Amino acid sequence: MEKVDLAAEAATLDEFWSQRVVAGANGNLFKVAKGIGSTTWHTHADQEETFLVLAGQLTIQLRTGDVDLGPGDLFVVPRGVEHCPLAREEARFLLVGPDVTSTAAGGKPAWSAAAGRPPEA
Amino acid sequence: MEKVDLAAEAATLDEFWSQRVVAGANGNLFKVAKGIGSTTWHTHADQEETFLVLAGQLTIQLRTGDVDLGPGDLFVVPRGVEHCPLAREEARFLLVGPDVTSTAAGGKPAWSAAAGRPPEA
Numbered sequence: 001m002e003k004v005d006l007a008a009e010a011a012t013l014d015e016f017w018s019q020r021v022v023a024g025a026n027g028n029l030f031k032v033a034k035g036i037g038s039t040t041w042h043t044h045a046d047q048e049e050t051f052l053v054l055a056g057q058l059t060i061q062l063r064t065g066d067v068d069l070g071p072g073d074l075f076v077v078p079r080g081v082e083h084c085p086l087a088r089e090e091a092r093f094l095l096v097g098p099d100v101t102s103t104a105a106g107g108k109p110a111w112s113a114a115a116g117r118p119p120e121a
Numbered sequence: 122m123e124k125v126d127l128a129a130e131a132a133t134l135d136e137f138w139s140q141r142v143v144a145g146a147n148g149n150l151f152k153v154a155k156g157i158g159s160t161t162w163h164t165h166a167d168q169e170e171t172f173l174v175l176a177g178q179l180t181i182q183l184r185t186g187d188v189d190l191g192p193g194d195l196f197v198v199p200r201g202v203e204h205c206p207l208a209r210e211e212a213r214f215l216l217v218g219p220d221v222t223s224t225a226a227g228g229k230p231a232w233s234a235a236a237g238r239p240p241e242a
Binding site (some may be wrong): 004023070 | 143151
């Protein structure tokens with residue numbers, strides 16, 4: 001039973017779009033991540049994905065339009081809804097859901113491995 | 122699919138230690154609440170209770186000691202662990218769990234009904 005300083009945890013992440021589990025409760029994981037650029041478009045057919053921005057600005061691109069999130073904003077992507085998170089500058093956020101979804105199928109871009117940076121636009 | 126500004130939601134709460142559901146995902150509810158003084162000592166035998174402080178300072182009193190939380194700190198009270206949240210000044214926080222637990226059995230003090238204030242110490 002230890003508290004978690006979410007900002008401090010997120011500050012030590014090496015890799016973009018890679019989730020670190022910091023706690024678990026009631027079948028869900030609490031995960032910190034940082035983003036820059038965007039993931040690929042993807043869908044989680046079996047679970048909702050909840051975003052809570054800690055620092056920076058994160059845009060959840062949906063096929064129906066963008067949802068712009070700042071610090072303290074929470075957004076639930078319903079299961080089955082295609083989405084593509086975008087951070088024009090580095091953003092740090094909390095994710096809540098039953099699984100770690102930062103996989104290729106979960107939208108993690110190839111460039112983000114080994115602490116990579118997004119390709120120049 | 123609407124985003125939730127957690128600070129704005131918490132700012133409009135009337136009653137202390139009364140949870141407002143702002144979102145749901147994967148069998149869990151996201152709830153905002155505000156506290157001052159303390160709840161009563163209580164236990165949730167069937168679920169973990171996750172606290173994430175949005176503003177102010179919240180102390181989770183446990184029989185084994187206090188856990189002091191500030192903004193951005195997350196803490197999971199395991200199921201079956203007796204606890205008594207305490208806010209020496211007003212605190213606002215997010216709760217995550219499967220049920221609304223701001224009931225008498227869940228520690229809500231009698232004075233908090235109808236936007237009441239805690240009795241003088």
